Amino acid sequence: MxxxxxxxxxxxxxxxxxxxxxxxxxxxxxxxxxxxxxxxxxxxxxxxxxxxxxxxxxxxxxxxxxxxxxxxxxxxxxxxxxxxxxxxxxxxxxxxxxxxxxxxxxxxxxxxxxxxxxxxxxxxxxxxxxxxxxxxxxxxxxxxxxxxxxxxxxxxxxxxxxxxxxxxxxxxxxxxxxxxxxxxxxxxxxxxxxxxxxxxxxxxxxxxxxxxxxxxxxxxxxxxxxxxxxxxxxxxxxxxxxxxxxxxxxxxxxxxxxxxxxxxxxxxxxxxxxxxxxxxxxxxxxDDVEPFELMKLRLLNASHQGQCYFGYLAGYRYAHEVCQDPLFARFLLDYMDLEATPTLKPLPGVDLQAYKRKLIERFSNEYVRDTLARLCAESSDRIPKWLLPVIRENLAAGGEIHRSAAIVASWARYTEGTDEQGEPITVVDRLRGPLMAAASRNREDPLAFISQPELFGDLASNDRFVQAYTEALALLHDAGARATVEKLAAGGAGTA
Ligand SMILES: NC(=O)c1ccc[n+]([C@@H]2O[C@H](COP(=O)([O-])OP(=O)(O)OC[C@H]3O[C@@H](n4cnc5c(N)ncnc54)[C@H](O)[C@@H]3O)[C@@H](O)[C@H]2O)c1
Ligand SMILES: O=P(O)(O)OC[C@@H](O)[C@@H](O)[C@H](O)[C@H](O)CO
Missing domain, CATH: 3.40.50.720 (NAD(P)-binding Rossmann-like Domain)
Known part of the structure; x- marks a missing residue:
């Protein structure tokens, strides 16, 4: 050859x-x-x-x-x-x-x-x-x-x-x-x-x-x-x-x-x-890329974060495994429809519903074999750039934030470094040390992870965010990733 x-x-x-x-x-x-x-x-x-x-x-x-x-x-x-x-x-x-x-x-x-x-x-x-x-x-x-x-x-x-x-x-x-x-x-x-x-x-x-x-x-x-x-x-x-x-x-x-x-x-x-x-x-x-950027970063990339920690904790290792699971696909679509979409700018000529359905199809392509490990890496560079702006805009506008807050909680839970089977998780992040130190205190101090102002700004002092985040974190600890997603999908965990 x-x-x-x-x-x-x-x-x-x-x-x-x-x-x-x-x-x-x-x-x-x-x-x-x-x-x-x-x-x-x-x-x-x-x-x-x-x-x-x-x-x-x-x-x-x-x-x-x-x-x-x-x-x-x-x-x-x-x-x-x-x-x-x-x-x-x-x-x-x-x-x-x-x-x-x-x-x-x-x-x-x-x-x-x-x-x-x-x-x-x-x-x-x-x-x-x-x-x-x-x-x-x-x-x-x-x-x-x-x-x-x-x-x-x-x-x-x-x-x-x-x-x-x-x-x-x-x-x-x-x-x-x-x-x-x-x-x-x-x-x-x-x-x-x-x-x-x-x-x-x-x-x-x-x-x-x-x-x-x-x-x-x-x-x-x-x-x-x-x-x-x-x-x-x-x-x-x-x-x-x-x-x-x-x-x-x-x-x-x-x-x-x-x-x-x-x-x-x-x-x-x-x-x-x-x-x-x-x-x-x-x-x-x-002439203006911004509406397209917002659509892609807040629907696709933030949804990658929405699937990787929950999916990993639930025992999956590939993106397609998570997105072929109807429960997780529903959760991602709800995040997109109810939380990300209201923060987008008008996109004349773009069929957003079709774009979102296509995203689930793309994530579900089993031949691509995109690993959750790739999507979980360097989260400290991703969550603040893609997901936190959605949360901040919705907080300011009185919009829905429960799923986004739960995604942040799933990151915090993942960063504790052990999955739900008790197996170690290799956290890959340039801020691995401080992130894992903060996450190790999640149970005794549920605000420990989000009390890193260099990542979260003042979100730890926003009552609405704190309530949604701490509820999701507690559910993750008590019932696990799948049950947390189930509750969110069923309109529980405080969802609108
Ligand atoms: N992989 C994807 O699906 C995808 C899709 C769209 C956009 N992107 C963008 O492309 C970027 C790279 O993705 P990739 O899949 O090619 O990753 P990769 O790991 O294959 O390559 C990353 C490259 O960036 C370089 N790099 C990293 N930190 C650097 C620094 N501080 N200064 C200079 N160079 C640096 C590395 O040396 C390497 O060449 C992503 O972070 C993202 O912004 C990736
Ligand atoms: O590569 P990153 O770090 O920007 O983000 C991880 C993925 O969300 C990203 O690579 C997507 O696969 C990509 O943006 C799809 O176009």
């Missing part, structure tokens, strides 16, 4: 689509930070689709890894001529494979920061895009302020420092372009953050303010940061996926990516140096 490479492409089975374009003709137009599963299943796929249609060959992607852990990606990318297999898993169990060729280079910042900076400073680079996770933006959950105390950021700000963070690297490249009389590139965030472009603008310019007087102001006036809504459920690649690619498609790929077949990308039109003709690849280019 051939290892995936340029030379192997011509001998691959016909069941696997391969790039129909001349990859040697591609030049880099996009530098992308955070080449993980999602970028490879989404943005790189859209660019590849354009290239297959004979377009965007001047928009090749140079990937960048900033963290030491990205060395593994660098090794694989280099050994496969930057090619990889994307396998879409349809709900009927069929699979569709395609070799993606739009990434043409990969640089590891810890190994060669200068090369990363110069790649962004090169005239051909017109977009720097990001999927660096919610935590990568380095802002305080409650104040929204840039965290200048972060040690890596502080090190980058030392005079004469060689930058190591995305903030240091991107800012240095912008400074060099300015010195060389080149217009700045567009910074395009593709992370699951409400107002991701606006947040990126605030964080990068806050860093620049600290780096040199006037630099932040210049960036505010000159650099575009379009907002976007991105969607495609992309689980972590497993050994089984590697074996499946070999068996189904006859190629040895050290790091394929698998995803659901659904895709969506809604992008704000703000690209002073141009962009690939994304609309030709199915991207919705609009």
């Amino acid at each position: 051939s290892k995936l490479s340029t030379a192997a492409l011509s001998g691959l089975p016909e069941t696997l689509s391969v790039p129909a374009y001349d990859r040697s003709a591609i030049s880099v137009g996009i530098v992308h930070f955070g080449v993980g599963g999602f970028h490879r299943a989404h943005q790189a796929m859209y660019v590849d689709r354009l290239m297959n249609a004979g377009q965007a060959l001047d928009w090749g992607i140079c990937g960048v890894g900033v963290l030491p852990g990205d060395a593994a990606m660098k090794t694989v990318v280099d050994s496969q001529d930057c090619l990889y297999t994307l396998v879409l898993k349809h709900p009927d169990g069929t699979r569709e494979g395609r070799v993606i060729g739009s990434i043409v280079e990969y640089l590891l910042a810890p190994e060669d920061p200068e090369a990363v900076i110069e790649k962004m400073a090169a005239p051909g680079t017109r977009i720097v895009s990001l999927t660096i996770t919610e935590g990568g933006y380095n802002f305080h959950h409650v104040t929204g302020e840039f965290d200048a105390g972060n040690s890596a950021v502080a090190a980058d700000l030392e005079p004469g420092a060689v930058p190591s963070t995305v903030f240091g690297l991107v800012t240095e490249a912008l400074v060099r372009r300015r010195e060389r009389g080149l217009p700045p590139f567009t910074v395009m965030s593709c992370d699951n953050i409400q107002g991701n472009g606006d947040v990126a603008r605030r964080m990068f310019t806050a860093y620049a303010d600290l780096r040199a007087p006037g630099l932040g102001e210049w960036m505010r006036d000159n650099v575009a940061f379009p907002n976007s809504m991105v969607d495609r459920i992309t689980p972590v690649t497993t050994e089984e996926d590697r074996a499946m690619v070999a068996e189904d498609f006859g190629v040895e790929d050290a790091w394929p990516v698998v995803s659901e077949d659904f895709e969506q990308w809604v992008l704000e039109e703000d690209f002073p140096l141009g962009r690939p003709p994304f609309e030709d690849a199915g991207v919705q280019v609009v």
Whole structure:
């Protein structure tokens, strides 16, 4: 069996689509930070689709890894001529494979920061895009302020420092372009953050303010940061996926990516140096992304949080197991209908009921095998960004909050670190220590978990929230996850 490479492409089975374009003709137009599963299943796929249609060959992607852990990606990318297999898993169990060729280079910042900076400073680079996770933006959950105390950021700000963070690297490249009389590139965030472009603008310019007087102001006036809504459920690649690619498609790929077949990308039109003709690849280019972002983050992502802790505690390990269970599906739909939907903005032309039904279908796709472990990870970066805004808005408007409060309680219960069978839970979170310490006091002090103002602000002093949260937490302790969801679904636990 051939290892995936340029030379192997011509001998691959016909069941696997391969790039129909001349990859040697591609030049880099996009530098992308955070080449993980999602970028490879989404943005790189859209660019590849354009290239297959004979377009965007001047928009090749140079990937960048900033963290030491990205060395593994660098090794694989280099050994496969930057090619990889994307396998879409349809709900009927069929699979569709395609070799993606739009990434043409990969640089590891810890190994060669200068090369990363110069790649962004090169005239051909017109977009720097990001999927660096919610935590990568380095802002305080409650104040929204840039965290200048972060040690890596502080090190980058030392005079004469060689930058190591995305903030240091991107800012240095912008400074060099300015010195060389080149217009700045567009910074395009593709992370699951409400107002991701606006947040990126605030964080990068806050860093620049600290780096040199006037630099932040210049960036505010000159650099575009379009907002976007991105969607495609992309689980972590497993050994089984590697074996499946070999068996189904006859190629040895050290790091394929698998995803659901659904895709969506809604992008704000703000690209002073141009962009690939994304609309030709199915991207919705609009003037205002916010209503779409709210819909996706509060319905899809917050529902992921609504299923992962309850589901895990109830003994499930995969998203489809939870969502194929009618009780949990009902709970999620009720959360969406009664709590999230009233906080959304008008979306002319979008059938929200169909969108929600489709979400349950997507979550229930058993072939995607999205793990609850992936959805439970880094919750401290997710709950405050997706779910707490729903709670705050409903509290202010006198709206319904019982299911959202119960989801927060399920996180608190999960973080105690033992499931309902007494088995240990591996809590993966950059705040694991303080979170688990707080959760360990849940029984003696039911407000312990939500009394972390850096995550919850003043919610622990809101009587309505506290009542709903403590009732759900007590039920979780006394009767378990399933019984808690049952009670909520039946209109119990104080629900409206
Ligand atoms: N996986 C999905 O289903 C999905 C769907 C839509 C959007 N997203 C967005 O994409 C992000 C990444 O998801 P993924 O599935 O590719 O994850 P992943 O773990 O496969 O990749 C994450 C990438 O981000 C990089 N990264 C993490 N912290 C960073 C930091 N502080 N600075 C710079 N780089 C950093 C990592 O090095 C890695 O390259 C998500 O957090 C989300 O915002 C993911
Ligand atoms: O990747 P995160 O941390 O933003 O969130 C976990 C999931 O909710 C997310 O990856 C979804 O699968 C994705 O947003 C679907 O488009």
